[in-house]
Amino acid sequence: MLKRISQKIGFTETEIKVIIFLLIVFSAGFGFNYLLSGSKELKSKMNQETPSGTSEKKLAILDIEAGSKKDKEIKQQVLALEKIDYKKDKKSNLPPGKSININTASKDELVNIPGIGEKTAQRIIELRNKLGRFKSLKELLEVKGIGESKLKTISKYLTVK
Numbered sequence: 001m002l003k004r005i006s007q008k009i010g011f012t013e014t015e016i017k018v019i020i021f022l023l024i025v026f027s028a029g030f031g032f033n034y035l036l037s038g039s040k041e042l043k044s045k046m047n048q049e050t051p052s053g054t055s056e057k058k059l060a061i062l063d064i065e066a067g068s069k070k071d072k073e074i075k076q077q078v079l080a081l082e083k084i085d086y087k088k089d090k091k092s093n094l095p096p097g098k099s100i101n102i103n104t105a106s107k108d109e110l111v112n113i114p115g116i117g118e119k120t121a122q123r124i125i126e127l128r129n130k131l132g133r134f135k136s137l138k139e140l141l142e143v144k145g146i147g148e149s150k151l152k153t154i155s156k157y158l159t160v161k
Helices: 003-007 013-037 040-046 069-079 086-092 107-111 120-132 136-144 148-154
Strands: 046-047 055-057
Touching: 003 013, 040 120, 120 136, 136 148
Parallel strands: none
Antiparallel strands: 046 055
C-alpha cells in the first residue's frame, strides 16, 4: 500500500512513514492540549457572568489582576484596542538633562538613561565602587560596553559632583 502511495505522490516509502509519524505526533499533541484546556477552571474564567446576566468571553492569559501599574495600563489599552504611542511613552521616562549625579546614582536611575541597560548600570556602579568616585565622565570609557558614541549619548543626562 505504501508503495502505491509513494509512486503516486513521488515520495519514498521512508518519507511517507516520516510524514505519517509526524501527523500522529501532532494529532496526539493537539488532543492532549485539548484535554488540558478543557479544565473547569479555564472554562469558568472564559465564561464569567456579567452583572446584566450575559456571558462575557475573557482570555485567562490577559487577566489584568496581576502586574505593575504600568503593565495594567498597557494591558487595558491592548484589550480596548487603543493605539499605543511607544515613542511618547519612552520619552516621558527620560530624565532631565544633566540631572543624574554619576557618583550617587542608583541602578534604577542609570537604567532610565537611553543606551544603558541593567548590565551596563551594574558595571558603572562596580567601577564607581572601585574608584571611590568619578572625577570626570571620560572615566566611563573604562566600563565595558561604553564607547565614545555611547558616552556622547549618555553624557547629556549625567553630571559629576
